[in-house]
Amino acid sequence: MMPLIAITSLQTPPLVTDAKLAALPAHPRLLATKAELEAAKRKPENKAFLDGLLARAETLSKKPVVLPERGGQWPHWYACKTHGARLKTESPTRHVCPVDGQVYTGWPYDDVPLLAEHNDWASALRDLGLAYQLSGERRYAQKAREILLAYAVKYPGYAYHDKDGKTGTGGGKVGPQTLDEAVWLIPMAQGADLVWETLSESERATLKTDLFFPAAEVIRKHKMGVHNIQCWKNSAVGLVALLYGDKALLAEAIDDPERGLQRQLREGITDDGPWYEGAWSYHFYTMSALAPLMEAGYHAGLPLYSGTLGERYKKLYLAAIRMALPGGQLPAFNDSNAATAMSNPLYETAFVRFQDPQLALPLTTSPRKTLPAFLAGAPPLPATASQTLPSEVFAAVGYAYLRAPGATLILKYGPHGGGHGHADKLNTVFFAGGKTLLDDPGTSVYGIPAHLGWYKTTLAHNTFVQAETNQAPATGRLLDFKTGTGWAAALADAGAAYEGTTLQRAAFLLGSDTAVFVDHAEQKAPGLLDLAIHPSFEPKSWLMQPGDVQSLPDKPGYRYLQAAKQTSSFSSYTDSSGFALSLVPLTTPTRYVIATGMGKSSEDRVPILLARTVEKSARWVWAIAPRGTTLTARTRGEEVLVEVNTPGKRSWQLRVTATTLDVK
Ligand SMILES: [Zn+2]
Numbered sequence: 294m295m296p297l298i299a300i301t302s303l304q305t306p307p308l309v310t311d312a313k314l315a316a317l318p319a320h321p322r323l324l325a326t327k328a329e330l331e332a333a334k335r336k337p338e339n340k341a342f343l344d345g346l347l348a349r350a351e352t353l354s355k356k357p358v359v360l361p362e363r364g365g366q367w368p369h370w371y372a373c374k375t376h377g378a379r380l381k382t383e384s385p386t387r388h389v390c391p392v393d394g395q396v397y398t399g400w401p402y403d404d405v406p407l408l409a410e411h412n413d414w415a416s417a418l419r420d421l422g423l424a425y426q427l428s429g430e431r432r433y434a435q436k437a438r439e440i441l442l443a444y445a446v447k448y449p450g451y452a453y454h455d456k457d458g459k460t461g462t463g464g465g466k467v468g469p470q471t472l473d474e475a476v477w478l479i480p481m482a483q484g485a486d487l488v489w490e491t492l493s494e495s496e497r498a499t500l501k502t503d504l505f506f507p508a509a510e511v512i513r514k515h516k517m518g519v520h521n522i523q524c525w526k527n528s529a530v531g532l533v534a535l536l537y538g539d540k541a542l543l544a545e546a547i548d549d550p551e552r553g554l555q556r557q558l559r560e561g562i563t564d565d566g567p568w569y570e571g572a573w574s575y576h577f578y579t580m581s582a583l584a585p586l587m588e589a590g591y592h593a594g595l596p597l598y599s600g601t602l603g604e605r606y607k608k609l610y611l612a613a614i615r616m617a618l619p620g621g622q623l624p625a626f627n628d629s630n631a632a633t634a635m636s637n638p639l640y641e642t643a644f645v646r647f648q649d650p651q652l653a654l655p656l657t658t659s660p661r662k663t664l665p666a667f668l669a670g671a672p673p674l675p676a677t678a679s680q681t682l683p684s685e686v687f688a689a690v691g692y693a694y695l696r697a698p699g700a701t702l703i704l705k706y707g708p709h710g711g712g713h714g715h716a717d718k719l720n721t722v723f724f725a726g727g728k729t730l731l732d733d734p735g736t737s738v739y740g741i742p743a744h745l746g747w748y749k750t751t752l753a754h755n756t757f758v759q760a761e762t763n764q765a766p767a768t769g770r771l772l773d774f775k776t777g778t779g780w781a782a783a784l785a786d787a788g789a790a791y792e793g794t795t796l797q798r799a800a801f802l803l804g805s806d807t808a809v810f811v812d813h814a815e816q817k818a819p820g821l822l823d824l825a826i827h828p829s830f831e832p833k834s835w836l837m838q839p840g841d842v843q844s845l846p847d848k849p850g851y852r853y854l855q856a857a858k859q860t861s862s863f864s865s866y867t868d869s870s871g872f873a874l875s876l877v878p879l880t881t882p883t884r885y886v887i888a889t890g891m892g893k894s895s896e897d898r899v900p901i902l903l904a905r906t907v908e909k910s911a912r913w914v915w916a917i918a919p920r921g922t923t924l925t926a927r928t929r930g931e932e933v934l935v936e937v938n939t940p941g942k943r944s945w946q947l948r949v950t951a952t953t954l955d956v957k
C-alpha cells in the first residue's frame with residue numbers, strides 16, 4: 294500500500310521545475326509580456342486607455358518622489374465610532390466624520406492615509422513602467438527607477454507593526470498586515486519588471502537585498518492555510534520570485550502543499566464555485582488576489598489555466614454569474630456588502646484565457662477602458678441573450694435558489710463560512726418587482742461596534758432567534774427541493790444552530806412575485822423564541838402601526854433596534870411599493886414587535902417585525918406578496934396546509950411536512 298504522503302504528492306504534482314525556470318521568458322513577464330503589450334498598443338479600441346495612461350505618466354514623471362516617513366494603518370479604523378461613516382481626510386492630522394463633523398486625530402487615524410499613499414506610489418510605479426514599455430519614453434523609466442530606489446533606502450527603516458501598534462506575526466512594514474504588504478508589493482514587482490531592462494545589475498541587486506526580498510520575507514514568515522489573504526501573499530511572493538527567477542520562492546508560492554496557489558485553487562474554491570468564505574466581497578477580493586500570479590505563472594509557461602486547476606479557477610468566475618439576483622447583484626451574505634460580477638474587469642482576462650462565451654456577460658455592461666481590458670485586447674463579445682437562470686441548489690455552499698422571470702428567492706442553510714460567516718441559518722433574501730424585498734444588511738467596516746453588535750448577529754437576518762442570543766456556527770440540511778410550472782420550493786433545517794432545538798423553514802416562490810414561508814421551531818423546553826423579518830419597506834409608515842412602546846434588552850442585535858412597539862396582533866401590512874407582509878400564527882399566543890433595525894448604515898433604517906412566543910413548539914406562516922394576497926393556514930397532524938390567493942391570479946395550495954413539501 295502506498296504511504297499517504299505519496300498519494301498527496303501524486304494529487305498535486307509540483308508545477309515549478311528546473312526546466313520551467315530555465316525557460317523563463319525575458320522581462321517584462323509579470324503583468325504582461327512585450328508581445329502582449331505590442332498587440333495591445335496596436336488595437337484602435339485601446340487608444341483611449343493608452344492616452345489616459347500616457348497622460349498620467351507624464352504628470353507622474355514631474356512629481357517629486359517623497360515617500361511617507363513610516364508605514365500605514367488599518368483602513369477599518371477609519372470610520373466614525375458613532376455613525377460607522379468613513380472619515381474624510383482634511384489634513385494629515387484631521388479626520389472628520391461626514392455625518393456629525395466629529396474630528397479624529399492622532400494614532401491610528403493619522404497613519405491610515407499613509408497606507409493609501411504607499412499604494413499610490415506602487416500604482417504610480419506600475420503605470421510609469423507600462424507607459425515606458427508602450428511609448429519608449431526613458432523619462433518614465435527614470436521616474437520608476439527613482440521610486441524603486443527611494444523604497445530601497447526607506448524600506449529597511451520602516452518599523453514592523455500591526456493594526457494595534459504591536460509587533461506580532463502577521464504585521465508588516467508598509468502596512469499593518471502581511472495582507473497590506475502583499476497588496477502593495479504586487480504592483481511594485483510588476484513595475485520593476487516593466488523597467489527591468491533599464492536597471493543596472495547593481496541596482497537590481499540593491500532592490501533585491503533592500504526591498505523585494507525583505508518584503509517577501511515579511512510576508513512569508515506569516516503562514517496561513519487556505520485563505521484569501523494567503524492568496525494575496527502567494528501572488529506577492531510569486532511575483533518577486535518570477536522577477537528574480539528564484540525557484541525556491543516560486544515553488545513556495547505555487548506548490549506549497551499547505552498554502553500554495555495550487556491548494557488555494559483546489560480547496561478554497563468550492564464545488565459550486567464560490568470562494569469558501571461565503572461572502573461575495575471576499576470572493577471578488579480573492580479573484581483579485583489570484584489573478585496576478587495566474588497571469589505571471591501563465592507567462593512563465595505554467596499550466597494554470599488548463600486541466601483541473603483551470604476548471605476550478607473558471608468556476609470562481611462562473612459562480613458569480615450563476616448565483617446573481619436579477620440585474621446581476623449578489624446577496625450581501627456574511628461579511629459582504631452588495632457585490633456584482635457585472636463590469637468586473639477581471640472577466641476580461643478570464644474571457645480571453647478560457648474563450649468561454651459565458652464569461653463575457655459581465656463585460657456587456659463595462660465601458661472596457663480598464664487595464665485588464667487593455668492587456669486582454671478587449672476582443673468583441675459574443676451575443677449574449679439575457680436568459681432567466683434556473684431554480685437550483687448549490688449544495689457545497691448551501692443555498693437553495695428559487696427562480697422565476699425577474700424574481701429570486703434564496704434560502705441559506707449551508708456551512709457557516711469561517712471567520713467571515715454570520716450566524717444566520719435559514720436566512721432568506723427575496724428579490725421581485727425590481728427590488729430586494731427581504732435583504733441581508735451585509736456588513737460594516739470592522740473597526741466599529743455595529744459590526745459584531747448588529748451585522749454579524751442572528752437578529753439582523755430573516756430567521757429565528759432563540760432566547761435573544763445568536764445562533765451557534767452551524768451547517769443546516771436541505772430536506773426537500775421541488776419545482777413545478779410557475780413555482781419552486783425548498784425545505785431546510787438549521788442544523789445545530791441552537792443545541793437541542795429544531796428549526797425548519799419551507800420557502801415557496803409562487804409565480805414571479807409571491808414568497809411564502811412555513812416556519813417551524815421545536816424547542817427543548819418552553820422559552821423565548823423570535824422570528825425576525827426585515828421587509829425592505831418604507832420605515833416611517835411602517836412605524837405608524839399601532840402598539841405600546843416597548844424597550845428591548847441590551848443584547849447583541851436588539852440594542853440596535855429603534856422605535857420599538859409591542860402589539861398582540863399582526864396580520865398584514867401593505868407598503869407603498871404595493872407589496873405586503875402577511876403573517877398567520879399557528880402558535881398562540883404570539884406577540885409582535887414592530888421597530889426598525891439597521892440597513893447599510895446606522896442612518897439607513899429598515900423595518901423589522903418580530904413574532905415572539907414562549908411556547909415549546911412554534912409555527913408561523915408568512916408571505917411577502919402583492920397587495921391583496923390572502924393567506925390561510927392550518928395544521929393537520931404534523932402537516933401544515935396553506936392556501937394563497939391573489940385577486941385575478943391562480944390560487945395555490947401548499948403542503949409542508951417535517952421532511953417534504955408540495956404545491957398544487
Ligand atoms: Zn459621526
Ligand SMILES: [Zn+2]
Binds near residue numbers: 625626733735754
Ligand atoms: Zn449577514
